[in-house]
Amino acid sequence: MGIKFGSDRSRSVVALIALVLGLSMFVAACGSDDDEGGGGGGGGSADATGKEVAAECGLKNGKKATGEPIKLGGIFTKQPGTDFSEIGLTAQAYFKCVNDNGGINGRPIEYVFKTEQTDPGQIASIAKQLVENEKVLGIVGNISIIECTVNHKYWESKGIYTIGAGIAPECWSTPNSAPVNMGPRYSVDGGTQYLIREKVKKLVLVQSNVPGTGYIEGGFLAIAKDAGIPTVSLKENVPIQDANSAALKAVQAAGEGGGVILNFTPPEALKILQAAQQQGLQKRVKWSCSTPCNTDFVAKALGPEWENQLGVNAELNVTSHDGPDTNLYRAVLKKYAPKIPLGSFSQMGFVQGKIASEALLKVKGDFTIKSVNDAFKNVKNFKTDILCEPWYYGDAPLHIPNHTDWTTTPKDGQMVIKEECFDISNVDPDIKRVEDIEAEDPSLVGK
Amino acid sequence: MPSWQDFQPFIATGLALGGVYALSGVGLVVLYRATGVLNLAFGAVGAFGALLSWELINNQGWSEWPAYLMCVLFATVVTLLYGVVFGPPLAGRDPLVKATATLGLALILLGAMSWIWSDKARSMVLPTSNENFSVGQVFVNYTQVIGFAFGVLMTVATAAFLHYTRLGTAMRALANDREITATLGVPVRRVEAAAWMGSGLMAGIAGLLLSNLVGLDANTLTFLVISALAAALIARLNSLVVTLLAGIVVGLVNALVTPILSISEYRDMTPFVLAIVALLYLSRHREVSFSRAAG
Numbered sequence: 001m002g003i004k005f006g007s008d009r010s011r012s013v014v015a016l017i018a019l020v021l022g023l024s025m026f027v028a029a030c031g032s033d034d035d036e037g038g039g040g041g042g043g044g045s046a047d048a049t050g051k052e053v054a055a056e057c058g059l060k061n062g063k064k065a066t067g068e069p070i071k072l073g074g075i076f077t078k079q080p081g082t083d084f085s086e087i088g089l090t091a092q093a094y095f096k097c098v099n100d101n102g103g104i105n106g107r108p109i110e111y112v113f114k115t116e117q118t119d120p121g122q123i124a125s126i127a128k129q130l131v132e133n134e135k136v137l138g139i140v141g142n143i144s145i146i147e148c149t150v151n152h153k154y155w156e157s158k159g160i161y162t163i164g165a166g167i168a169p170e171c172w173s174t175p176n177s178a179p180v181n182m183g184p185r186y187s188v189d190g191g192t193q194y195l196i197r198e199k200v201k202k203l204v205l206v207q208s209n210v211p212g213t214g215y216i217e218g219g220f221l222a223i224a225k226d227a228g229i230p231t232v233s234l235k236e237n238v239p240i241q242d243a244n245s246a247a248l249k250a251v252q253a254a255g256e257g258g259g260v261i262l263n264f265t266p267p268e269a270l271k272i273l274q275a276a277q278q279q280g281l282q283k284r285v286k287w288s289c290s291t292p293c294n295t296d297f298v299a300k301a302l303g304p305e306w307e308n309q310l311g312v313n314a315e316l317n318v319t320s321h322d323g324p325d326t327n328l329y330r331a332v333l334k335k336y337a338p339k340i341p342l343g344s345f346s347q348m349g350f351v352q353g354k355i356a357s358e359a360l361l362k363v364k365g366d367f368t369i370k371s372v373n374d375a376f377k378n379v380k381n382f383k384t385d386i387l388c389e390p391w392y393y394g395d396a397p398l399h400i401p402n403h404t405d406w407t408t409t410p411k412d413g414q415m416v417i418k419e420e421c422f423d424i425s426n427v428d429p430d431i432k433r434v435e436d437i438e439a440e441d442p443s444l445v446g447k
Numbered sequence: 448m449p450s451w452q453d454f455q456p457f458i459a460t461g462l463a464l465g466g467v468y469a470l471s472g473v474g475l476v477v478l479y480r481a482t483g484v485l486n487l488a489f490g491a492v493g494a495f496g497a498l499l500s501w502e503l504i505n506n507q508g509w510s511e512w513p514a515y516l517m518c519v520l521f522a523t524v525v526t527l528l529y530g531v532v533f534g535p536p537l538a539g540r541d542p543l544v545k546a547t548a549t550l551g552l553a554l555i556l557l558g559a560m561s562w563i564w565s566d567k568a569r570s571m572v573l574p575t576s577n578e579n580f581s582v583g584q585v586f587v588n589y590t591q592v593i594g595f596a597f598g599v600l601m602t603v604a605t606a607a608f609l610h611y612t613r614l615g616t617a618m619r620a621l622a623n624d625r626e627i628t629a630t631l632g633v634p635v636r637r638v639e640a641a642a643w644m645g646s647g648l649m650a651g652i653a654g655l656l657l658s659n660l661v662g663l664d665a666n667t668l669t670f671l672v673i674s675a676l677a678a679a680l681i682a683r684l685n686s687l688v689v690t691l692l693a694g695i696v697v698g699l700v701n702a703l704v705t706p707i708l709s710i711s712e713y714r715d716m717t718p719f720v721l722a723i724v725a726l727l728y729l730s731r732h733r734e735v736s737f738s739r740a741a742g
């Protein structure tokens with residue numbers, strides 16, 4: 001009796017093993033959605049830092065807009081493990097601020113957003129629903145793992161020019177998409193350039209083991225090759241189950257005087273960085289990280305040992321910056337979306353809302369899909385202290401308007417600027433194409 | 448191929464993780480032997496406890512040690528409650544049904560963790576991680592030492608408990624035959640409750656250690672039970688010593704494969720590969736079943 005061996009119940013064994021393997025697949029499914037790499041998580045609370053200003057947006061006249069609403073739409077991923085809603089909800093908060101300050105010449109903006117769960121059919125139907133049923137006139141605040149890939153042709157067919165934040169390659173390589181962020185590929189480029197300036201002897205890129213890593217490492221390889229520095233590309237399954245080993249592996253691959261670039265979401269990057277710290281590895285190599293690490297939480301969790309030891313590529317300014325738009329951004333969050341934390345994601349939503357609102361204020365005559373999208377497309381030389389260089393749309397086969405970044409480093413529990421704005425290298429071919437576009441029409445960037 | 452020197456640091460990380468896998472595996476085996484339940488919520492309970500501990504330290508102003516205690520207490524109480532409430536009605540069901548029921552608890556806890564704490568970055572660094580020493584070129588911190596030591600000590604302590612105490616003897620009797628043990632006057636429900644409580648205690652300790660060794664992330668910690676499950680399966684849900692050794696081997700192999708770049712990204716398969724190889728080897732001449740004998 002008891003635990004039996006040799007009974008006729010081998011089916012139970014098979015079932016148990018199947019259960020274990022099923023669980024493993026479930027883990028993989030949970031993990032693989034975690035590599036958005038595009039933005040960054042939360043930072044501090046909205047009133048934690050910086051100068052206090054009044055939340056005055058748009059016409060800034062303090063009068064509530066009461067006219068017929070102008071409908072804008074947005075699509076973002078919201079699923080277990082991947083929630084990009086902070087971006088769209090911050091754009092919405094900015095529109096509320098505009099509506100409380102005279103709206104678009106008296107007319108309020110009505111923001112209709114839909115969430116998706118990385119299902120191409122669902123994403124395509126949401127786009128049609130927004131345009132054909134909801135009758136939105138423009139698309140603002142999109143951020144999704146695959147939305148650009150799925151919908152870019154639909155937007156092109158409808159003459160809709162989206163103002164969003166990107167993840168998929170099509171967000172930066174198609175004519176009707178202009179993100180405010182630069183995404184994981186160019187952010188990794190920026191991290192690579194930082195480490196080259198730090199004179200590392202070898203470069204190691206560590207990323208999540210998910211589709212799209214080949215595209216992301218393309219720029220890293222090109223820039224390192226141009227600088228004559230050997231490279232190693234590593235992938236880690238996420239969620240990382242053995243951060244100590246992952247950190248050790250990266251450091252060993254880089255060798256003495258090498259540099260390691262991490263391209264993960266903040267929780268996964270933090271696991272590796274903390275594991276490195278606990279094993280005394282943080283000074284064995286130079287460390288860099290793509291934009292998602294640019295959050296105060298990471299700085300707080302890492303402590304003083306990482307100051308100047310970690311350089312984070314920052315597509316957007318630090319949230320504690322004292323500048324008119326960053327101060328307004330904090331005020332808008334505090335008043336209209338106090339639960340949304342300071343960080344790259346909410347900064348993106350703010351910038352998108354501001355670009356769209358200011359473009360709408362320039363529309364003459366009726367608000368139609370054509371007039372609204374012409375206004376979006378005509379945005380040029382949009383200056384904000386949240387971005388290094390002016391943002392623009394313009395008529396071009398591709399848009400990477402944000403291709404100039406900062407490098408930040410953790411200090412006293414905050415991310416602070418370590419390197420002022422620098423251009424992402426035009427060794428990466430699409431950056432060269434964008435520079436050529438800007439050279440052909442210097443007015444795009446106010447030159 | 449990396450040099451021996453390159454492999455050395457991975458021995459420390461592998462032993463630490465292996466120790467915690469062993470600890471978890473022992474928790475699973477003891478519960479299975481006493482109640483017939485393969486507790487798939489083991490990782491989720493520990494993960495919830497660890498996140499609760501983080502919450503108390505970071506947002507409620509608790510000092511560290513009482514918060515760590517709450518982690519263990521939470522895991523113990525939740526596991527005990529589950530066992531007391533769902534154990535008796537499911538006692539007569541097939542082991543697969545009982546295991547699936549615990550998967551329900553795991554998913555409920557996982558959902559609750561996502562809802563309460565979202566997926567934002569957070570970390571738990573135990574004070575023992577700030578103290579370290581070197582063995583040759585290898586840097587070892589005390590959390591790693593504790594991870595390994597706990598695995599070994601808890602295995603020895605559990606084996607001694609089962610062998611030398613009245614309650615342990617009752618648990619072993621239950622493992623042999625629930626009905627006959629009951630007819631002999633053993634308070635079955637109380638003994639089973641003690642097994643659930645012990646398993647919960649181990650889940651809490653494992654969750655706390657893994658939140659530092661691996662990372663404070665609900666998904667990761669919840670599904671690390673799979674590595675422990677592999678260790679338990681290699682031991683055929685039977686032997687504590689084999690579970691200990693299997694846990695350590697799973698941790699070590701997983702870590703030692705890491706610097707071999709050509710296969711490194713497949714290292715998460717280690718628990719399954721080892722479990723499947725072991726089961727195939729063990730079943731060469733006989734059929735293997737983990738089902739407890741009826742009546």
